[in-house]
Amino acid sequence: MTIKSKASLVSAILLLLANCMQHYVNGQQVPCFFIFGDSLCDNGNNNKLRTAAKSNYNPYGIDFPGGPSGRFTNGQNLVDYIAQLLEFSEYIPPFANTSGSDILKGVNHASGAAGILFETGKRLGENVHLEEQLKNHKAIYLKIARELGGLREAKEYLNQCLYYVNIGSNDYINNFFLPDQYTSSRIYTLERYTNILINKLSQYMEELHERGARKVAAAGLGSLGCTPQAISTRGTNGNCVAEFNDAAILFNNKLNSLVNTLNNKFTDSKFIFINSSDAPLDQFGITVVNAPCCPTRDDGQCVLNGTPCPNRNQYLFYDGYHITQLVHQLFAIGTYDQIQPLIHH
Numbered sequence: 001m002t003i004k005s006k007a008s009l010v011s012a013i014l015l016l017l018a019n020c021m022q023h024y025v026n027g028q029q030v031p032c033f034f035i036f037g038d039s040l041c042d043n044g045n046n047n048k049l050r051t052a053a054k055s056n057y058n059p060y061g062i063d064f065p066g067g068p069s070g071r072f073t074n075g076q077n078l079v080d081y082i083a084q085l086l087e088f089s090e091y092i093p094p095f096a097n098t099s100g101s102d103i104l105k106g107v108n109h110a111s112g113a114a115g116i117l118f119e120t121g122k123r124l125g126e127n128v129h130l131e132e133q134l135k136n137h138k139a140i141y142l143k144i145a146r147e148l149g150g151l152r153e154a155k156e157y158l159n160q161c162l163y164y165v166n167i168g169s170n171d172y173i174n175n176f177f178l179p180d181q182y183t184s185s186r187i188y189t190l191e192r193y194t195n196i197l198i199n200k201l202s203q204y205m206e207e208l209h210e211r212g213a214r215k216v217a218a219a220g221l222g223s224l225g226c227t228p229q230a231i232s233t234r235g236t237n238g239n240c241v242a243e244f245n246d247a248a249i250l251f252n253n254k255l256n257s258l259v260n261t262l263n264n265k266f267t268d269s270k271f272i273f274i275n276s277s278d279a280p281l282d283q284f285g286i287t288v289v290n291a292p293c294c295p296t297r298d299d300g301q302c303v304l305n306g307t308p309c310p311n312r313n314q315y316l317f318y319d320g321y322h323i324t325q326l327v328h329q330l331f332a333i334g335t336y337d338q339i340q341p342l343i344h345h
Contacts, residue, residue: 029086029343030162030215032106033079034140036133037166037219038121039112039322041079044070044094046112051125052299053113059294059308060318063325070094072112072301073318074293074308075325079108079164081332086162086343095128095136103140104147106161109133115171116197116204123174123181124299130167134204141211158212162342165205166219166274168255171197172247173224173321190247198254202262209266215342218259219274219335220252228292229300229320238290270345274338279330281316286327289316296320 035041039053046054047070054070055061061068063075071077083092083106092106111128113121121127128136145154175182176193184193201218208216224230225244234241252273259273281289293315295306300320302308309315318324323331 028088030160031157032104032161033083033086033088033092034106034137034161034163034213035079035092035108035110035166036130036137036164037110038114038170039072039110040169041077041108041110041164041166042070042072042094042112043077043080043091043108043110045096045108045110045128046070046126048096049111049126049128051113051127052301053121053124053127055112055301058305059302062308063312072322073325073328074312076328077325078166078328078332078335079110081329082164082336082339085332085336095133095140098140101147103143104157107137107140109136110166113170113174114167115169115175116167116200117171117175119175119182121170121174123178130200130204134207137208138211155212159214161213161215162339163208163213163216164219165201165216168197168201168221168251169224169248172221172244172251173230176247177244190250194247194250194254197251198258201255202258205258205262205271209262209269214269215345216262216269216271217274217335217339217342218255218271220255221248224248226290227300227321228290228317229296231290232320270342272339272342274335279327279334281327281330284326284330285314286316287314291315291317292320293318293324 047056055072056068056070058068061071064071080091092108093102094108098107113124114127114129115121116130118129141154145151148154148157176184179185223240223245225241230241230244231238256273259271262271293312294302294308296319297303302319312324313326315324316327
């Protein structure tokens with residue numbers, strides 16, 4: 001990337017940030033930030049698990065202070081940037097590394113390869129599926145209650161916090177669309193399977209509400225069929241895999257409807273559907289959209305110690321599935337703009 005194009009990129013991002021800054025108030029905008037999800041948000045929860053779905057090795061983290069951390073990208077990820085926009089002074093810690101009063105600022109429960117369903121992603125090894133993430137959060141909730149002097153005090157505190165849920169991709173790409181390894185597509189139609197996912201997600205959202213959540217952002221899925229891994233394994237000659245994208249659209253439509261239902265049911269709360277992948281990427285010099293930046297294994301992750309592309313800000317994807325740091329940043333800016341009603345609720 002030339003000096004001129006780098007300057008243009010910086011200017012464009014600064015302009016986006018300036019627009020977001022119009023919403024800023026002095027100091028941290030919410031007292032705590034809780035994250036539930038998969039590898040898009042994982043920041044180290046899989047590091048000690050017995051799984052192929054981990055990223056605490058080179059070339060992941062090549063642009064992250066301190067090197068590989070368990071983030072599935074070259075640097076910071078989506079929720080790192082959202083936390084910065086919310087004016088947190090430090091990264092939200094992964095559940096696996098939480099200690100003491102850290103939990104009062106929030107916890108990241110996300111786990112690579114995890115899904116809404118227990119069995120999703122287990123072909124790769126262990127992960128912390130969404131139900132287990134909720135169980136871990138219950139433990140955090142009880143610890144906060146002890147810190148603050150009781151369950152009522154904990155709920156009052158948590159009422160002010162931001163909850164971010166971004167999960168569901170693996171229930172398709174690491175479950176439904178792998179008929180040789182999972183039976184789901186032989187048992188259910190896509191419509192029925194998606195209803196099962198949404199019903200489970202509704203149950204888990206209600207559990208969060210029961211434990212104090214009043215500001216909840218639920219992120220939709222991106223274009224699952226446009227990842228380099230999907231394109232290479234489905235042999236579509238560089239074209240996106242239509243059935244994957246159709247599944248994501250179906251899920252997003254039903255998730256949006258669920259958000260409306262929850263808002264009607266819980267009038268003391270605010271739930272928002274987030275279109276987290278809506279960003280004008282071409283305006284930021286991202287021109288390589290269907291190839292990974294790093295050399296990849298058969299499963300789409302970076303080869304250990306592989307040499308990544310030098311022009312990472314021109315790539316949409318870092319490996320076969322996961323986006324680059326720049327794209328995380330752009331999606332975070334868009335997400336931050338969409339969660340303003342939650343911050344001020």
